[in-house]
Structures are given as structure tokens and as C-alpha cells.
Amino acid sequence: MSKLWVLVFGATMETLSMVLFSTLFSLILGLPLGILLAATSSEEQGGIIPHPVLNNLLGRIVNVLRSFPFIILMILLFPLSRLLIGTSIGTTATIVPLSIAAAPFVARIIETALKEVDPGVVQAARAMGSTNFQIVRKVLIPEALPSLVSGVTLTIINLIGYSAMAGAIGGGGLGDLAIRYGYQRFRGDIMFVAVVVILVLVEIIQVIGNKISARLLARR
Amino acid sequence: MQINLKDLKRTYGDLHAVDGISLSIPSNTIYGIIGKSGAGKSTLVRLISLLERPDAGEVFFDDIRVDDLKKDALIERRRRIGMIFQNFNLFSSRNAEQNIAYPLEITGTPKGEIDQRVQTLLALVGLEGRGKAPISTLSGGQKQRVAIARALACNPDILFCDEATSALDPQTTHSILALLKDIQRKMSLTVVMITHQMEVVRDACDQVAVLNDGVVVEQGLVADIFANPSSEVTKEFLTHLVGVDDASASDQMVQWSKNSGAYTLRFRGGTTDQPILSKISRQVGVDFNIRAGGVQKVGDVHIGTMIVDINGEAEAQKKAIEALNQMGVVVEEEQSI
Numbered sequence: 001m002s003k004l005w006v007l008v009f010g011a012t013m014e015t016l017s018m019v020l021f022s023t024l025f026s027l028i029l030g031l032p033l034g035i036l037l038a039a040t041s042s043e044e045q046g047g048i049i050p051h052p053v054l055n056n057l058l059g060r061i062v063n064v065l066r067s068f069p070f071i072i073l074m075i076l077l078f079p080l081s082r083l084l085i086g087t088s089i090g091t092t093a094t095i096v097p098l099s100i101a102a103a104p105f106v107a108r109i110i111e112t113a114l115k116e117v118d119p120g121v122v123q124a125a126r127a128m129g130s131t132n133f134q135i136v137r138k139v140l141i142p143e144a145l146p147s148l149v150s151g152v153t154l155t156i157i158n159l160i161g162y163s164a165m166a167g168a169i170g171g172g173g174l175g176d177l178a179i180r181y182g183y184q185r186f187r188g189d190i191m192f193v194a195v196v197v198i199l200v201l202v203e204i205i206q207v208i209g210n211k212i213s214a215r216l217l218a219r220r
Numbered sequence: 221m222q223i224n225l226k227d228l229k230r231t232y233g234d235l236h237a238v239d240g241i242s243l244s245i246p247s248n249t250i251y252g253i254i255g256k257s258g259a260g261k262s263t264l265v266r267l268i269s270l271l272e273r274p275d276a277g278e279v280f281f282d283d284i285r286v287d288d289l290k291k292d293a294l295i296e297r298r299r300r301i302g303m304i305f306q307n308f309n310l311f312s313s314r315n316a317e318q319n320i321a322y323p324l325e326i327t328g329t330p331k332g333e334i335d336q337r338v339q340t341l342l343a344l345v346g347l348e349g350r351g352k353a354p355i356s357t358l359s360g361g362q363k364q365r366v367a368i369a370r371a372l373a374c375n376p377d378i379l380f381c382d383e384a385t386s387a388l389d390p391q392t393t394h395s396i397l398a399l400l401k402d403i404q405r406k407m408s409l410t411v412v413m414i415t416h417q418m419e420v421v422r423d424a425c426d427q428v429a430v431l432n433d434g435v436v437v438e439q440g441l442v443a444d445i446f447a448n449p450s451s452e453v454t455k456e457f458l459t460h461l462v463g464v465d466d467a468s469a470s471d472q473m474v475q476w477s478k479n480s481g482a483y484t485l486r487f488r489g490g491t492t493d494q495p496i497l498s499k500i501s502r503q504v505g506v507d508f509n510i511r512a513g514g515v516q517k518v519g520d521v522h523i524g525t526m527i528v529d530i531n532g533e534a535e536a537q538k539k540a541i542e543a544l545n546q547m548g549v550v551v552e553e554e555q556s557i
Contacts, residue, residue, distance in 0.1 A: 124309035127269055127380075128323045128370075129299030138326065142313040220312045220354050 007177060008193050014091045015173035015201070018163045022098035023156050029103035033058065034110025035136055041111075046119040048132050065104040070162055073101050074169060091172035098166065102159055109151035113144040146216045153209025157202050164198055174198050221282055221377035221410045222247040223268060228277035230263050237263035238274070239434035245427075247282075250404055250411040252421040252442065254457060255431030261414045262382070264431065268412070269380050270298055281378070299327055302371030302409075306383035308363040310355045316366045317342070317351035323373040341369040344406075345399060361392035368399065372407070379404075381413045385420055393417075397424040418457045422446065422518050430454045443521040447488035448550050455552060459484075483541075486550040487524035496547050497528075504539040506532030 040055040041047035047055075065073075074097040078088040081096040117140050125139045141148070167175025174194045182191025223245040230238040238260045245251045255261045266272040268279055270286060279287040281297075289297055310319050317338050324334045342351050345365040355363065364384060371379060381400065385393040401424055404411050413425060421428045421442055429439035430453055437451040449455045487496075497508045509529040516523050530537050541551050 118307075118309070120305060120307050120309040121311060123271065124303065124305060125311075125322075127271055127298060127301065127303040128326065128374075129295045129297075129301075130326050131295060134326050138322070139311065143311060145313060220356050 004190060004193065007181070007190070008174075008197060011172070011174045011177040011194065012197055012201075015160065015163055015175075015198075018091055018094055018098060018166075018171070018173055019156060019159045021095045022102060022159050022163070023152070025095065025099035026102035026106045026155065026159070027152070029099065030106025031110055033062070033103065033107035035114065035140075037062070037107060037111040038114035038140070039132070039136065041115065044119075046115055046117060046122055048122065048126070048135055062104040062107050065100075066108070068101075070097075070101050070165060071169065073097055074166060074171075089170035094163065094166045094171035094173075098159055098162055101162060102155055105158065106151070106155050109155065110148065113147035113151055114140045116147055117143045146213045149209060149213045149216065153205060153213070156205050156209075160198060160201055160205070222280075223378065223410060223412070224280040224283075225268065226278040226280070228264070228267055228274045228279065230267060230272070230274050236434050238267060240277075241431075241434070241436055242277075243429055243436060243439065245410060245412060247410050248404075248408050249426045250401065250413060250424055252425035252428040253412065253414045253431060254416065254418065254421050254428060256416060256453070259431040260434040261416075261431055263434075265380055265382050265412070265414045269301055269303055270294060299323065299374055300376050300378075302374075302376035302379040304364065304367045304371050304379070304381050304384045306386045308360075308367045308387075310363060310366055310370070312355050314355070315351070316347065316353050316355065316358065319355065319366055320351075320369045320373055323370060327374060337373065338369075341373060344372070344403070345369045359392075360388050361396060364388065364392075364396050365399065368396075368403070372403065375407075377410065379409050379411045381411065381415075383415055384413070386415065386417065390419075393420070394423070400424060422516065430457070443488070443518045443523070446516070446518045446523050447486055447521075482529050482553065483527070484552040485524075485526045485528060485544065486552075487526070488521065488548060488550075494547070496544070496549060500540050500543045500547075504532075504536050504543060506530050506536045506540045 037055065037058055038046070039048050040051040040058070042052065042055075043050050074094075077097040077100060080100075081088045081093040084096055085093045087093050121143060122135060122139060125135050130139065163171065163173050164175030164178070167173055167177070167179050170176075174197055178191050178194035181187045182194060223243075225241055225243045225245075228238050228241045229236070241260075241264060253261060253264065263272070267274050267287070270279075270289070274287055277287075278285055286297055311322065314322065320338045320341050321334050324337060329337070338351065342348055345368050347362060347365050347369070350358070350362065353362075355366070358366065367384075379400075384400075385396055388396060397420065400411060400413075403409065413420060415421065425442050427440065428442050428445055429436050430445070430451060431437070432451070432453045438445060438449070438454050445454060446458065449458055497510075500506070501508055507530075509531060511527045511529065513524070513526040516525065530540055532540070544551050
């Protein structure tokens with residue numbers, strides 16, 4: 001019995017670290033991309049530096065990456081993982097495809113959140129002589145913060161799901177545990193526990209995300 | 221700060237939003253720009269507040285051309301323009317104080333100085349002690365006061381009011397206009413008010429330009445234009461104004477008859493003291509039937525409006541109207557429907 005819990009605990013930690021780091025890296029990749037997508041959109045949509053060509057190009061790239069089935073993307077990215085991490089299997093190596101798969105998703109979520117900001121407010125900021133950088137940093141991001149928090153929450157939850165899928169092809173964590181023990185060794189109990197832990201993780205993240213978002217809104 | 225516009229043009233596709241506007245807005249006044257929706261007001265304000273560049277024409281602030289400024293100079297120039305809006309456009313992520321502090325923050329003002337200035341501005345707009353209030357807890361009038369304080373934070377030389385009172389009730393409009401007039405005097409600002417409300421022009425502006433279809437159809441001193449409107453658009457605006465339920469009772473028209481009369485007479489200043497109607501009535505032999513009447517205060521000038529029928533022979537009617545015109549009364553014939 002205790003061996004099961006050791007296994008589950010270890011796998012949970014692996015999942016958490018995968019999700020934590022891939023969230024971080026997908027934000028680093030997706031945030032600038034999302035800002036750029038929102039900023040280069042047409043003026044009616046609140047773009048501060050409208051640039052249809054760039055906007056279209058970025059939009060296409062994001063769409064292609066997003067419509068890629070994750071499992072295939074992961075296999076395609078094995079060489080990159082090997083290059084960056086030194087191996088293509090295990091927890092650390094999985095962070096690479098997870099981050100890259102989530103980045104376009106993050107970009108879209110950030111783009112949508114920023115576009116929700118009242119164009120009138122942006123116009124006011126511009127009329128006061130804000131630079132584009134100041135508009136992004138001091139107006140768009142703070143104004144969109146509750147939506148951004150909801151978006152990041154959604155990203156984390158998606159990444160928990162993806163990380164479990166990654167278990168099927170050599171990633172670590174709860175998904176790996178469920179497949180190797182639960183599926184391949186017919187240990188229904190381990191499968192069950194792994195799934196329950198994933199559900200609990202998702203629930204906790206959702207509740208925390210909602211709380212932060214609501215608190216930000218309540219202050220307004 | 222004097223503003224000069226030279227033959228400004230801005231087109232969107234086939235729409236000539238601003239179609240050759242030349243205006244001279246004198247320094248240290250409140251200048252009204254009135255027009256119906258679609259007349260080109262919003263475009264004009266975007267052009268003179270340097271949010272957009274004209275397709276043709278020039279904008280001068282005190283003889284310095286500003287419509288072709290390069291990026292950095294443009295941002296510098298915008299920082300010395302204050303602007304308030306119909307929907308206030310305050311930052312919901314910031315409280316009242318932080319909103320007012322924004323223009324100071326982006327210009328790199330030291331923290332201590334910002335705090336001091338914000339308190340001064342809160343006092344100026346009558347919101348002492350409300351600095352920590354989240355924007356959503358403020359009323360419309362209070363929001364506009366915060367917006368005014370924010371617009372004034374960097375000591376601008378021009379203040380643009382883009383339909384600033386259109387979302388407010390008459391009483392709040394009154395208090396906001398009073399505040400703007402007060403601030404204009406205190407800070408020697410050039411205030412440009414874009415509006416579709418004639419009451420705003422009447423209560424706050426010194427001069428006015430009337431806009432229609434992207435061109436200026438009439439401009440001059442508010443009192444002159446009220447007394448002697450020349451364009452159809454202006455007359456229409458004035459008709460709407462008559463009987464408007466406003467904060468001060470003297471503005472209301474007294475209606476004796478349900479049917480509106482055939483002629484609108486407008487008297488100005490001193491002429492109001494003479495027994496014009498009875499004199500003309502005796503001289504040319506017509507009867508005036510007064511349907512409605514009232515007096516409006518435009519700046520320091522009183523303008524009397526009277527809606528009457530003129531009964532008598534056609535020849536006598538014509539003579540009566542001529543006589544009225546000679547006495548300085550403007551006669552407008554109602555369009556027969």
C-alpha cells in the first residue's frame with residue numbers, strides 16, 4: 001500500500017514541476033506573441049500599431065501550431081528536446097514540447113484578453129501622450145488582468161491534461177504512472193488514483209484562479 | 221494657446237468626414253464646436269488633438285505646425301493637451317488618485333511630487349477625500365471630475381472636451397460646465413468643446429462653430445449666432461433648445477397655445493426693452509397672436525424668443541416683418557408641413 005502512495009506522490013511532483021515550468025516557458029513565449037497580435041490588429045479592434053501583414057502572418061503561425069495534434073507535435077519536437085535537454089524522454093524533456101504546444105494557446109488567450117480592453121481607454125492613454133510601451137505595460141495589461149488570470153488558469157489546466165498525454169510516449173508524471181502501471185500492468189487501483197489526483201489538481205487550480213480573478217475584479 | 225486650422229481634410233473611403241475646415245480658435249476662451257452625429261465632429265477632434273493625421277491641411281498651435289510632428293515630438297506635444305470624453309475613459313484598474321497620477325507617471329514625475337499634485341487636483345475638482353475610491357463606486361459627475369483632474373495633471377495649455385456632458389443629467393451637466401468655466405479662468409486654458417447640445421454652447425462657450433457634413437456652416441460669438449442664426453442646421457439646433465427643461469427656470473418657454481405659431485421672433489439685448497410688437501401692430505395694421513415666449517441667457521446677453529402668428533393682409537404681413545427686421549429682431553418663418 002505504502003509503495004503505491006510513494007509512486008503516486010513522486011508522479012504528482014513530476015506532473016507539478018512539468019506543469020509549472022511549461023506554464024512559465026509558454027508564458028515567456030506566448031506573452032510577447034499575444035501582445036504583438038493584439039497590438040498589430042486593426043484600429044477598430046483596438047490595435048495600437050495596426051499592421052495587417054504582420055498580424056496575418058502571426059495569426060497563421062499560431063493557428064497552424066494550435067491545430068497540430070499534441071502527440072504528433074511532441075514526436076516532431078524530440079530532436080529539439082534532445083538538443084536542449086540532452087534527452088527526449090522523461091519529465092524534464094517533456095517540458096520542451098509542452099511549452100511549445102501551449103505557447104500559441106497562451107498567445108491567443110492574451111490577445112483576446114487585451115482586445116477586450118475598452119478602446120476608449122486606450123485612446124485616452126494615447127491622447128495623454130503615452131508611448132506604445134507605456135500603453136501595453138500601464139494600461140492594457142493592468143486593465144485586462146482579471147481576464148489574463150482566467151486565461152493563465154485555463155492554460156495550466158490544459159497543460160495538466162497535455163502532461164498526462166505526454167506520459168504515453170515517454171514523459172513522466174501521473175499520465176506515465178497511469179499508463180505504465182494502470183494500463184500495461186492491469187493495476188486498476190493505480191490508474192484510478194492517478195486519475196483522481198489529476199482531477200483534484202485541476203479543481204484546485206480552477207478554484208484558486210477564480211478566486212484571484214474575482215478578487216481583482218472586486219477591487220474595481 | 222491659439223489653434224489655427226487650415227483647410228483640414230480627412231476621408232474614410234468615400235466618406236468626406238472632414239471636408240475642408242478652416243477655423244481660428246482664439247487663446248484663453250471656451251470654443252464650442254456643435255454638429256449633429258455624422259457631421260464630422262469626432263474626426264475633427266481627433267485631428268486637432270493630434271490622435272490622427274489629416275489627409276490634407278494644416279494644424280497650428282500658436283503658429284507652430286503640429287500635424288506633421290515626428291513620433292517623439294508628437295508624444296511630447298500630446299502630453300500638454302488635456303482631453304475628456306463622453307464615457308470618461310478612466311482606468312478601471314486604478315482608483316481615482318491613481319487615474320489622476322497616470323499622466324504624471326508616464327512623464328517620469330517623482331513620486332512625492334505626484335502625490336502632492338494629485339491632492340491639489342482632487343481639491344480643484346471638488347473631490348477631496350475621495351482619492352482612494354474605486355472608479356466603479358463614483359457617479360457619472362464624479363467620474364467626469366476625476367477625468368478633468370487627470371486631463372489637467374500635466375498643466376496642459378489646451379483642453380478638449382469630446383461630448384463631455386452628453387452622458388450626464390442636466391443638473392450634473394450644469395455643475396461640470398461651471399467647473400470647466402472656473403478652471404478655464406484659473407488656468408488660462410483654451411478649451412474646445414465638441415458637442416451636439418446647444419445648451420452646452422449657450423451655458424459655457426464664448427464662440428461657436430457649427431459643423432454640418434464635414435464643413436463649418438456658421439461661426440462667431442455665441443450671442444450673435446443665437447440672435448441671428450443664418451444656417452438651417454443652426455436654426456434647427458435652436459428650435460430644439462426652445463422649451464428644453466433646464467436647470468434654470470428662466471430658460472423655459474411659456475406656452476400659451478398648443479398650436480405652434482407661424483413665425484419665430486428672436487430679440488437681443490436692448491431691443492427687448494421696447495414695445496416693438498404693439499408699435500408695429502399699430503403702424504402697419506396687423507395683429508400679433510403670441511403663442512409662446514421666453515428669455516434665454518447666453519453668456520451675458522439675454523435673448524428673447526417669441527413664437528407668434530401675424531394676422532392681416534399679405535402686404536401688411538410683409539411690412540410687419542420688414543419693420544421687425546429693422547428693429548433688430550430676427551424673424552424666422554416656420555416651414556409649412
